[in-house]
Amino acid sequence: MPSIPTHVTHVALVGLVLSGCIIDAQEADVANITAQWSLRDLGDLNHPTACPVGFTTAALVSQRVDVEGRPVDDLVTDLFPCDDSFGITDRLAADRQRVWLEIRSDDGGRRYASSTSAYVDLGGGSATFEAVILNDGGYFQLAWNLVGQQSNQPLTCNEVVGGVGAVTTVATNAENSVMDTFACEDHGGVSSGLLAGPYTVSLAAAHHTTLFATAILDRNAVTDLGSITIPIEGQ
Numbered sequence: 001m002p003s004i005p006t007h008v009t010h011v012a013l014v015g016l017v018l019s020g021c022i023i024d025a026q027e028a029d030v031a032n033i034t035a036q037w038s039l040r041d042l043g044d045l046n047h048p049t050a051c052p053v054g055f056t057t058a059a060l061v062s063q064r065v066d067v068e069g070r071p072v073d074d075l076v077t078d079l080f081p082c083d084d085s086f087g088i089t090d091r092l093a094a095d096r097q098r099v100w101l102e103i104r105s106d107d108g109g110r111r112y113a114s115s116t117s118a119y120v121d122l123g124g125g126s127a128t129f130e131a132v133i134l135n136d137g138g139y140f141q142l143a144w145n146l147v148g149q150q151s152n153q154p155l156t157c158n159e160v161v162g163g164v165g166a167v168t169t170v171a172t173n174a175e176n177s178v179m180d181t182f183a184c185e186d187h188g189g190v191s192s193g194l195l196a197g198p199y200t201v202s203l204a205a206a207h208h209t210t211l212f213a214t215a216i217l218d219r220n221a222v223t224d225l226g227s228i229t230i231p232i233e234g235q
Helices: none
Strands: 015-018 021-024 033-041 044-049 057-064 076-081 086-088 096-104 111-114 118-121 127-134 137-148 164-170 173-182 188-190 197-205 208-216 222-232
Touching: 033 057, 033 096, 076 086, 096 127, 118 127, 137 197, 137 208, 173 188, 197 222, 208 222
Parallel strands: 033 127, 137 222
Antiparallel strands: 015 021, 033 044, 033 086, 057 076, 057 096, 096 111, 096 118, 137 188, 164 173, 164 197, 197 208
């Protein structure tokens, strides 16, 4: 197996000598992410599968972001052997990081799958990130805006009773459905894992329902349904 390179992107720490001890002045400004990952089939989630033939590298990608999720720094990538299922990054800025994992080919030129991303806060020190990649399924994501049905004016979540729910139904079997409930204040969400295939998605808020037809792809793909406007009755 070829050696796995690691990145060197951080400036050297400044050493201060106090009472014969060396103190890293910037040590509090960096932290590590401990990552764990696995590949699984939805039909047997309790048993991880082996990394695909020819895809031996797990790339953990990190990017420092602000409180709104906007990028602050360039991408930083740490590479690990895929079969290890575990790795610790080089030192990263002790701040909010957007993190995801990619399973890549031996030469790095092809990508088998990518995990969904998550925000990891390193402000309190080192933290963990866990990724599960579905071989035979994926997800959908969507965002929403609430407007009054009569006024056509934007509404806040405080003006709407209840949260936002999504019912995903297999297109060929109406009795096979999955329920996801999202926090209204998030204004967006990612579904639970779904087997690859055709689906009907029902998005509901305050008794209003909107239907969508979509397809879920395999290899942990995320199907983007875009931004949905939900009219609220009585407003």
